[in-house]
Amino acid sequence: MSDVDEAKLGLRERKKQRTRAAISDAAIGLFLEHGFSQVSVAQVAEAAEVSKRTLFAYFPSKEDLVVHRLADHETELARVVRARGNDASPLAAVRAHFLAGLSERDPITGLNDHPQVLRLTRMILDAPSLVARMEGFKSGAERALAAALHETADLPELTARLGAVQIVAVQWALSQDNAHRMAAGETADGRYPGAVADAQHGFALLAHGLGE
Amino acid sequence: MSDVDEAKLGLRERKKQRTRAAISDAAIGLFLEHGFSQVSVAQVAEAAEVSKRTLFAYFPSKEDLVVHRLADHETELARVVRARGNDASPLAAVRAHFLAGLSERDPITGLNDHPQVLRLTRMILDAPSLVARMEGFKSGAERALAAALHETADLPELTARLGAVQIVAVQWALSQDNAHRMAAGETADGRYPGAVADAQHGFALLAHGLGE
DNA sequence: GGCAAAAGTATACCTGGTGCAGAAATGCCC
DNA sequence: GGGCATTTCTGCACCAGGTATACTTTTGCC
Incomplete structure:
Protein backbone atom coordinates (compact mmCIF):
# COMPACT_ATOMS: atom_id res chain seq x y z
CA MET A 1 0.00 0.00 0.00
CA GLU A 63 -6.57 7.07 31.06
CA ASP A 64 -3.53 5.50 29.42
CA LEU A 65 -4.77 6.80 26.08
CA VAL A 66 -3.74 10.22 27.38
CA VAL A 67 -0.93 9.69 29.84
CA HIS A 68 1.20 7.20 27.93
CA ARG A 69 2.85 10.18 26.25
CA LEU A 70 3.97 11.55 29.59
CA ALA A 71 5.18 8.28 31.03
CA ASP A 72 8.89 8.82 30.56
CA HIS A 73 8.86 12.02 32.58
CA GLU A 74 8.45 9.73 35.56
CA THR A 75 12.15 8.88 35.55
CA GLU A 76 13.39 12.20 34.22
CA LEU A 77 14.68 13.58 37.52
CA ALA A 78 16.35 10.31 38.41
CA ARG A 79 18.14 10.28 35.05
CA VAL A 80 19.27 13.88 35.54
CA VAL A 81 20.73 13.03 38.93
CA ARG A 82 22.47 9.92 37.64
CA ALA A 83 23.91 11.77 34.65
CA ARG A 84 25.31 14.71 36.58
CA GLY A 85 29.03 15.44 36.67
CA ASN A 86 30.87 13.90 39.57
CA ASP A 87 31.55 17.25 41.15
CA ALA A 88 27.99 18.55 40.92
CA SER A 89 25.49 18.18 43.74
CA PRO A 90 22.20 16.44 42.94
CA LEU A 91 20.21 19.52 43.86
CA ALA A 92 22.29 21.73 41.58
CA ALA A 93 21.78 19.28 38.73
CA VAL A 94 18.03 19.24 39.22
CA ARG A 95 17.89 23.02 39.47
CA ALA A 96 19.91 23.48 36.29
CA HIS A 97 17.67 21.01 34.50
CA PHE A 98 14.52 22.79 35.60
CA LEU A 99 15.88 26.21 34.64
CA ALA A 100 16.84 24.82 31.24
CA GLY A 101 13.31 23.48 30.90
CA LEU A 102 11.93 26.94 31.65
CA SER A 103 14.10 28.61 29.02
CA GLU A 104 13.10 25.97 26.47
CA ARG A 105 9.44 26.35 27.42
CA ASP A 106 9.25 22.64 28.14
CA PRO A 107 5.56 21.94 28.73
CA ILE A 108 6.40 19.94 31.84
CA THR A 109 7.54 23.14 33.55
CA GLY A 110 4.11 24.61 32.94
CA LEU A 111 5.71 27.50 31.09
CA ASN A 112 4.19 26.93 27.68
CA ASP A 113 1.28 28.85 26.26
CA HIS A 114 0.73 27.05 22.99
CA PRO A 115 -3.01 26.58 22.54
CA GLN A 116 -2.66 22.83 22.14
CA VAL A 117 -0.73 22.58 25.40
CA LEU A 118 -3.23 24.77 27.21
CA ARG A 119 -6.15 22.71 25.96
CA LEU A 120 -4.45 19.49 26.97
CA THR A 121 -3.73 20.87 30.44
CA ARG A 122 -7.29 21.96 30.92
CA MET A 123 -8.56 18.62 29.67
CA ILE A 124 -6.44 16.73 32.19
CA LEU A 125 -7.35 19.04 35.07
CA ASP A 126 -11.04 18.59 34.29
CA ALA A 127 -10.86 14.82 34.63
CA PRO A 128 -10.33 13.57 38.19
CA SER A 129 -9.10 10.18 37.04
CA LEU A 130 -6.42 11.83 34.92
CA VAL A 131 -5.34 14.05 37.80
CA ALA A 132 -5.04 10.93 39.92
CA ARG A 133 -2.80 9.37 37.29
CA MET A 134 -0.58 12.45 37.35
CA GLU A 135 -0.28 12.06 41.11
CA GLY A 136 0.72 8.49 40.47
CA PHE A 137 3.51 9.73 38.22
CA LYS A 138 4.62 11.96 41.04
CA SER A 139 4.93 8.96 43.32
CA GLY A 140 6.89 7.10 40.70
CA ALA A 141 9.22 10.06 40.26
CA GLU A 142 9.80 10.16 44.01
CA ARG A 143 10.71 6.48 44.10
CA ALA A 144 13.05 6.74 41.13
CA LEU A 145 14.73 9.87 42.44
CA ALA A 146 15.15 8.38 45.90
CA ALA A 147 16.86 5.36 44.38
CA ALA A 148 19.13 7.58 42.29
CA LEU A 149 20.08 9.68 45.31
CA HIS A 150 20.69 6.61 47.43
CA GLU A 151 22.89 4.98 44.82
CA THR A 152 24.85 7.93 43.47
CA ALA A 153 25.06 10.35 46.40
CA ASP A 154 25.85 7.82 49.10
CA LEU A 155 22.89 8.90 51.23
CA PRO A 156 21.09 6.63 53.70
CA GLU A 157 17.82 5.32 52.33
CA LEU A 158 15.61 7.48 54.51
CA THR A 159 17.59 10.64 53.83
CA ALA A 160 17.46 9.92 50.12
CA ARG A 161 13.73 9.38 50.28
CA LEU A 162 13.11 12.52 52.31
CA GLY A 163 15.21 14.58 49.94
CA ALA A 164 13.49 13.07 46.93
CA VAL A 165 9.98 13.79 48.11
CA GLN A 166 10.90 17.38 48.91
CA ILE A 167 12.54 17.96 45.55
CA VAL A 168 9.69 16.42 43.60
CA ALA A 169 7.11 18.31 45.65
CA VAL A 170 8.77 21.67 45.07
CA GLN A 171 9.35 21.18 41.37
CA TRP A 172 5.78 19.98 40.90
CA ALA A 173 4.43 22.98 42.78
CA LEU A 174 6.50 25.35 40.67
CA SER A 175 5.27 23.72 37.47
CA GLN A 176 1.68 23.79 38.64
CA ASP A 177 1.93 27.46 39.46
CA ASN A 178 3.24 28.23 36.00
CA ALA A 179 0.57 26.11 34.34
CA HIS A 180 -2.10 27.81 36.41
CA ARG A 181 -0.86 31.22 35.28
CA MET A 182 -0.84 30.14 31.64
CA ALA A 183 -4.41 28.92 32.02
CA ALA A 184 -5.30 32.31 33.49
CA GLY A 185 -4.02 34.08 30.40
CA GLU A 186 -0.42 35.04 31.14
CA THR A 187 2.05 34.54 28.31
CA ALA A 188 5.05 32.28 28.63
CA ASP A 189 7.47 35.03 27.63
CA GLY A 190 5.93 37.48 30.05
CA ARG A 191 5.98 34.98 32.86
CA TYR A 192 9.52 33.77 32.19
CA PRO A 193 11.42 36.17 34.50
CA GLY A 194 9.03 35.53 37.35
CA ALA A 195 9.15 31.79 36.78
CA VAL A 196 12.93 31.87 37.00
CA ALA A 197 12.84 33.94 40.16
CA ASP A 198 10.27 31.63 41.75
CA ALA A 199 12.33 28.61 40.80
CA GLN A 200 15.40 30.15 42.39
CA HIS A 201 13.35 30.81 45.48
CA GLY A 202 12.01 27.26 45.58
CA PHE A 203 15.42 25.67 45.17
CA ALA A 204 16.86 28.03 47.78
CA LEU A 205 14.23 26.80 50.21
CA LEU A 206 15.23 23.24 49.40
CA ALA A 207 18.90 23.98 49.91
CA HIS A 208 18.71 26.13 53.01
CA GLY A 209 15.44 25.11 54.63
CA LEU A 210 12.29 26.79 55.80
CA GLY A 211 14.02 28.29 58.84
CA GLU A 212 13.44 28.19 62.60
CA MET B 1 -37.70 -1.05 68.65
CA GLU B 63 -13.74 3.83 47.88
CA ASP B 64 -15.59 6.26 50.13
CA LEU B 65 -16.85 3.29 52.13
CA VAL B 66 -13.30 3.01 53.41
CA VAL B 67 -11.78 6.47 53.30
CA HIS B 68 -14.63 8.51 54.78
CA ARG B 69 -13.21 7.65 58.22
CA LEU B 70 -9.90 9.26 57.32
CA ALA B 71 -11.35 12.35 55.73
CA ASP B 72 -10.78 14.75 58.61
CA HIS B 73 -7.05 14.06 58.64
CA GLU B 74 -7.01 16.10 55.46
CA THR B 75 -7.19 19.34 57.42
CA GLU B 76 -5.32 18.16 60.50
CA LEU B 77 -2.03 19.90 59.75
CA ALA B 78 -3.78 23.11 58.82
CA ARG B 79 -5.68 23.09 62.11
CA VAL B 80 -2.47 22.47 64.03
CA VAL B 81 -0.83 25.44 62.38
CA ARG B 82 -3.81 27.70 62.97
CA ALA B 83 -4.08 26.65 66.61
CA ARG B 84 -0.44 27.17 67.47
CA GLY B 85 0.63 29.73 70.04
CA ASN B 86 1.49 33.11 68.63
CA ASP B 87 5.15 32.73 69.47
CA ALA B 88 5.56 29.26 67.97
CA SER B 89 6.72 28.72 64.40
CA PRO B 90 4.48 26.67 62.13
CA LEU B 91 7.18 24.08 61.59
CA ALA B 92 7.71 23.65 65.34
CA ALA B 93 3.99 23.21 65.85
CA VAL B 94 3.80 20.54 63.16
CA ARG B 95 6.85 18.75 64.53
CA ALA B 96 5.47 18.75 68.06
CA HIS B 97 2.16 17.42 66.76
CA PHE B 98 3.83 14.62 64.85
CA LEU B 99 6.03 13.65 67.80
CA ALA B 100 2.96 13.59 70.02
CA GLY B 101 1.26 11.35 67.47
CA LEU B 102 4.23 8.98 67.61
CA SER B 103 4.14 8.75 71.39
CA GLU B 104 0.39 8.12 71.30
CA ARG B 105 0.84 5.53 68.56
CA ASP B 106 -1.60 7.45 66.38
CA PRO B 107 -2.25 5.18 63.39
CA ILE B 108 -1.73 8.10 61.03
CA THR B 109 1.95 8.20 61.98
CA GLY B 110 2.28 4.60 60.88
CA LEU B 111 3.53 3.68 64.34
CA ASN B 112 0.76 1.31 65.39
CA ASP B 113 0.99 -2.45 65.32
CA HIS B 114 -2.53 -3.40 66.35
CA PRO B 115 -3.65 -6.25 64.11
CA GLN B 116 -6.75 -4.36 62.99
CA VAL B 117 -4.65 -1.38 61.94
CA LEU B 118 -2.14 -3.59 60.15
CA ARG B 119 -4.89 -5.37 58.27
CA LEU B 120 -6.50 -2.10 57.28
CA THR B 121 -3.19 -0.74 56.06
CA ARG B 122 -2.50 -3.82 54.01
CA MET B 123 -6.00 -3.74 52.59
CA ILE B 124 -5.60 -0.15 51.44
CA LEU B 125 -2.14 -0.73 50.01
CA ASP B 126 -3.43 -3.71 48.03
CA ALA B 127 -6.10 -1.64 46.28
CA PRO B 128 -4.73 0.86 43.75
CA SER B 129 -7.89 2.94 43.78
CA LEU B 130 -7.63 3.34 47.54
CA VAL B 131 -3.99 4.34 47.31
CA ALA B 132 -4.99 6.93 44.74
CA ARG B 133 -7.56 8.30 47.16
CA MET B 134 -4.90 8.60 49.84
CA GLU B 135 -2.79 10.60 47.42
CA GLY B 136 -5.80 12.79 46.90
CA PHE B 137 -5.94 13.41 50.63
CA LYS B 138 -2.31 14.43 50.47
CA SER B 139 -3.15 17.07 47.88
CA GLY B 140 -5.99 18.33 50.02
CA ALA B 141 -3.70 18.53 53.04
CA GLU B 142 -1.21 20.53 50.99
CA ARG B 143 -3.85 23.02 49.94
CA ALA B 144 -5.25 23.43 53.44
CA LEU B 145 -1.80 23.79 54.98
CA ALA B 146 -0.73 26.30 52.34
CA ALA B 147 -3.80 28.40 53.12
CA ALA B 148 -3.12 28.21 56.85
CA LEU B 149 0.51 29.24 56.37
CA HIS B 150 -0.45 32.05 54.06
CA GLU B 151 -3.05 33.43 56.43
CA THR B 152 -1.39 32.95 59.80
CA ALA B 153 2.33 33.24 59.08
CA ASP B 154 2.17 36.17 56.72
CA LEU B 155 3.96 34.31 53.96
CA PRO B 156 3.54 35.06 50.24
CA GLU B 157 1.27 32.56 48.53
CA LEU B 158 4.02 30.78 46.66
CA THR B 159 6.27 30.52 49.70
CA ALA B 160 3.39 29.17 51.73
CA ARG B 161 2.62 26.62 49.04
CA LEU B 162 6.23 25.53 48.67
CA GLY B 163 6.59 25.15 52.42
CA ALA B 164 3.32 23.25 52.65
CA VAL B 165 4.18 20.71 49.99
CA GLN B 166 7.56 20.07 51.59
CA ILE B 167 6.11 19.61 55.06
CA VAL B 168 3.34 17.31 53.89
CA ALA B 169 5.74 15.31 51.74
CA VAL B 170 8.18 14.75 54.62
CA GLN B 171 5.56 13.85 57.16
CA TRP B 172 3.90 11.47 54.73
CA ALA B 173 7.20 9.81 53.94
CA LEU B 174 7.98 9.38 57.64
CA SER B 175 4.57 7.84 58.26
CA GLN B 176 4.89 5.53 55.28
CA ASP B 177 8.26 4.35 56.49
CA ASN B 178 6.84 3.53 59.91
CA ALA B 179 3.85 1.76 58.41
CA HIS B 180 6.11 -0.23 56.13
CA ARG B 181 8.18 -1.37 59.10
CA MET B 182 5.08 -2.39 61.03
CA ALA B 183 3.91 -4.39 58.02
CA ALA B 184 7.32 -6.07 57.95
CA GLY B 185 6.90 -7.21 61.53
CA GLU B 186 8.58 -4.58 63.70
CA THR B 187 6.75 -3.65 66.89
CA ALA B 188 5.58 -0.13 67.59
CA ASP B 189 7.39 0.02 70.90
CA GLY B 190 10.59 -1.31 69.41
CA ARG B 191 10.42 1.11 66.55
CA TYR B 192 9.53 4.14 68.65
CA PRO B 193 13.05 5.45 69.37
CA GLY B 194 14.06 5.11 65.73
CA ALA B 195 10.84 6.73 64.60
CA VAL B 196 11.52 9.69 66.85
CA ALA B 197 15.08 10.00 65.62
CA ASP B 198 13.97 9.79 61.98
CA ALA B 199 11.29 12.40 62.59
CA GLN B 200 13.88 14.74 64.14
CA HIS B 201 16.05 14.15 61.12
CA GLY B 202 13.21 14.84 58.69
CA PHE B 203 12.17 18.04 60.40
CA ALA B 204 15.79 19.15 60.63
CA LEU B 205 16.04 18.72 56.86
CA LEU B 206 12.90 20.83 56.50
CA ALA B 207 14.25 23.55 58.78
CA HIS B 208 17.84 23.70 57.55
CA GLY B 209 17.65 22.36 54.01
CA LEU B 210 19.30 19.63 52.00
CA GLY B 211 22.59 21.54 51.77
CA GLU B 212 24.72 22.80 48.90
C1' DG C 1 -55.70 10.64 61.44
C1' DG C 2 -54.06 12.50 57.35
C1' DC C 3 -50.84 14.49 54.28
C1' DA C 4 -46.46 16.45 52.25
C1' DA C 5 -41.72 15.54 52.18
C1' DA C 6 -38.01 12.52 52.69
C1' DA C 7 -35.98 8.08 52.23
C1' DG C 8 -35.74 3.63 50.22
C1' DT C 9 -36.54 0.21 46.45
C1' DA C 10 -36.69 -2.33 41.88
C1' DT C 11 -35.46 -2.13 37.45
C1' DA C 12 -33.29 -0.96 33.55
C1' DC C 13 -29.44 1.19 31.66
C1' DC C 14 -24.64 3.17 30.62
C1' DT C 15 -19.57 2.72 30.73
C1' DG C 16 -15.03 0.70 31.59
C1' DG C 17 -12.95 -3.54 31.29
C1' DT C 18 -12.29 -8.87 30.64
C1' DG C 19 -12.90 -13.85 28.84
C1' DC C 20 -13.61 -16.63 25.14
C1' DA C 21 -13.91 -18.72 20.64
C1' DG C 22 -13.27 -18.04 16.09
C1' DA C 23 -11.82 -15.30 11.87
C1' DA C 24 -8.19 -12.92 9.52
C1' DA C 25 -3.71 -11.35 8.69
C1' DT C 26 1.31 -12.22 8.83
C1' DG C 27 5.89 -14.51 8.61
C1' DC C 28 8.09 -18.21 6.68
C1' DC C 29 9.35 -22.38 4.42
C1' DC C 30 8.81 -24.78 0.43
C1' DG D 1 3.09 -18.54 -5.78
C1' DG D 2 0.83 -22.20 -1.99
C1' DG D 3 0.39 -24.03 2.60
C1' DC D 4 0.74 -23.55 7.66
C1' DA D 5 1.78 -22.04 12.47
C1' DT D 6 1.50 -17.95 15.05
C1' DT D 7 0.01 -13.63 16.05
C1' DT D 8 -3.50 -10.26 15.89
C1' DC D 9 -8.09 -8.82 15.60
C1' DT D 10 -12.99 -9.25 16.19
C1' DG D 11 -17.73 -10.03 17.99
C1' DC D 12 -20.14 -11.29 21.75
C1' DA D 13 -21.36 -12.24 26.24
C1' DC D 14 -20.40 -10.88 30.70
C1' DC D 15 -19.06 -8.45 35.23
C1' DA D 16 -18.77 -4.36 38.32
C1' DG D 17 -19.39 0.50 39.48
C1' DG D 18 -22.66 4.03 39.07
C1' DT D 19 -26.91 6.64 37.55
C1' DA D 20 -31.95 7.70 35.97
C1' DT D 21 -36.59 6.76 36.50
C1' DA D 22 -40.63 5.74 38.41
C1' DC D 23 -42.71 3.82 42.45
C1' DT D 24 -43.56 2.55 47.49
C1' DT D 25 -42.67 3.17 52.30
C1' DT D 26 -41.66 5.86 56.26
C1' DT D 27 -41.40 10.00 58.94
C1' DG D 28 -42.56 14.69 60.74
C1' DC D 29 -46.09 17.43 61.83
C1' DC D 30 -50.52 19.79 62.02
Missing part, protein backbone atom coordinates in the same frame (compact mmCIF):
# COMPACT_ATOMS: atom_id res chain seq x y z
CA SER A 2 2.40 2.68 1.20
CA ASP A 3 6.12 3.09 0.89
CA VAL A 4 8.42 1.20 3.18
CA ASP A 5 9.60 3.97 5.44
CA GLU A 6 11.23 2.20 8.37
CA ALA A 7 12.10 -1.19 7.02
CA LYS A 8 13.98 -2.28 10.10
CA LEU A 9 11.06 -3.86 11.89
CA GLY A 10 8.88 -6.31 10.04
CA LEU A 11 5.53 -5.42 8.56
CA ARG A 12 3.79 -6.77 11.65
CA GLU A 13 5.67 -4.47 13.99
CA ARG A 14 5.18 -1.45 11.78
CA LYS A 15 1.47 -2.06 11.54
CA LYS A 16 1.22 -2.36 15.29
CA GLN A 17 2.94 0.96 15.80
CA ARG A 18 0.69 2.59 13.22
CA THR A 19 -2.40 1.12 14.86
CA ARG A 20 -1.23 2.31 18.24
CA ALA A 21 -0.63 5.81 16.92
CA ALA A 22 -4.00 5.83 15.18
CA ILE A 23 -5.79 4.89 18.39
CA SER A 24 -3.90 7.45 20.44
CA ASP A 25 -4.45 10.23 17.90
CA ALA A 26 -8.13 9.49 17.59
CA ALA A 27 -8.43 9.50 21.36
CA ILE A 28 -6.58 12.76 21.93
CA GLY A 29 -8.50 14.44 19.16
CA LEU A 30 -11.88 13.41 20.51
CA PHE A 31 -10.94 14.14 24.11
CA LEU A 32 -9.66 17.62 23.24
CA GLU A 33 -12.79 18.37 21.28
CA HIS A 34 -15.47 17.02 23.61
CA GLY A 35 -13.76 16.44 26.94
CA PHE A 36 -12.31 13.27 28.43
CA SER A 37 -15.39 12.13 30.30
CA GLN A 38 -17.77 12.94 27.47
CA VAL A 39 -16.14 10.49 25.07
CA SER A 40 -16.52 6.75 25.57
CA VAL A 41 -13.83 4.26 24.67
CA ALA A 42 -16.28 2.74 22.23
CA GLN A 43 -16.34 6.04 20.35
CA VAL A 44 -12.56 6.16 20.33
CA ALA A 45 -12.39 2.62 19.00
CA GLU A 46 -14.88 3.44 16.28
CA ALA A 47 -12.98 6.58 15.26
CA ALA A 48 -9.74 4.59 15.11
CA GLU A 49 -11.51 1.86 13.11
CA VAL A 50 -10.60 -0.76 15.65
CA SER A 51 -12.62 -2.98 17.95
CA LYS A 52 -12.95 -2.06 21.60
CA ARG A 53 -11.15 -5.26 22.49
CA THR A 54 -8.16 -4.29 20.34
CA LEU A 55 -8.02 -0.84 21.89
CA PHE A 56 -7.61 -2.43 25.30
CA ALA A 57 -4.89 -4.67 23.90
CA TYR A 58 -2.85 -1.55 23.18
CA PHE A 59 -3.79 0.61 26.17
CA PRO A 60 -4.66 -0.95 29.52
CA SER A 61 -7.14 1.76 30.47
CA LYS A 62 -8.92 4.80 29.12
CA SER B 2 -34.64 0.07 70.60
CA ASP B 3 -34.17 2.60 73.34
CA VAL B 4 -33.94 6.24 72.55
CA ASP B 5 -30.26 6.90 73.14
CA GLU B 6 -29.53 10.24 71.56
CA ALA B 7 -32.82 12.03 71.48
CA LYS B 8 -31.41 15.31 70.27
CA LEU B 9 -31.86 14.71 66.57
CA GLY B 10 -35.18 13.51 65.30
CA LEU B 11 -35.90 9.88 64.60
CA ARG B 12 -35.24 10.44 60.92
CA GLU B 13 -31.74 11.73 61.52
CA ARG B 14 -30.92 8.99 63.98
CA LYS B 15 -32.05 6.32 61.59
CA LYS B 16 -29.94 7.82 58.86
CA GLN B 17 -26.86 7.77 61.02
CA ARG B 18 -27.51 4.18 62.03
CA THR B 19 -27.99 3.16 58.41
CA ARG B 20 -24.82 4.92 57.46
CA ALA B 21 -22.88 3.17 60.21
CA ALA B 22 -24.40 -0.18 59.30
CA ILE B 23 -23.31 0.21 55.68
CA SER B 24 -19.81 1.32 56.63
CA ASP B 25 -19.36 -1.46 59.17
CA ALA B 26 -20.59 -4.12 56.78
CA ALA B 27 -18.23 -2.78 54.13
CA ILE B 28 -15.14 -2.64 56.34
CA GLY B 29 -15.86 -6.09 57.70
CA LEU B 30 -16.23 -7.67 54.29
CA PHE B 31 -13.27 -5.77 52.84
CA LEU B 32 -10.99 -6.80 55.71
CA GLU B 33 -12.08 -10.40 55.41
CA HIS B 34 -11.98 -10.87 51.65
CA GLY B 35 -10.08 -7.88 50.26
CA PHE B 36 -11.37 -4.65 48.78
CA SER B 37 -11.45 -5.73 45.16
CA GLN B 38 -12.92 -9.15 45.92
CA VAL B 39 -16.11 -7.72 47.40
CA SER B 40 -18.71 -6.03 45.21
CA VAL B 41 -20.83 -3.13 46.35
CA ALA B 42 -23.86 -5.33 45.76
CA GLN B 43 -22.54 -7.72 48.40
CA VAL B 44 -21.97 -4.85 50.81
CA ALA B 45 -25.48 -3.60 50.22
CA GLU B 46 -26.90 -7.05 50.83
CA ALA B 47 -24.91 -7.48 54.04
CA ALA B 48 -26.12 -4.09 55.26
CA GLU B 49 -29.69 -5.00 54.26
CA VAL B 50 -29.98 -2.00 52.01
CA SER B 51 -30.46 -1.56 48.28
CA LYS B 52 -27.51 -0.71 46.09
CA ARG B 53 -29.13 2.60 45.25
CA THR B 54 -29.39 3.53 48.92
CA LEU B 55 -25.77 2.63 49.51
CA PHE B 56 -24.76 5.11 46.83
CA ALA B 57 -26.99 7.72 48.44
CA TYR B 58 -24.81 7.53 51.55
CA PHE B 59 -21.40 7.01 49.96
CA PRO B 60 -20.60 8.46 46.55
CA SER B 61 -18.24 5.65 45.58
CA LYS B 62 -16.99 2.27 46.70
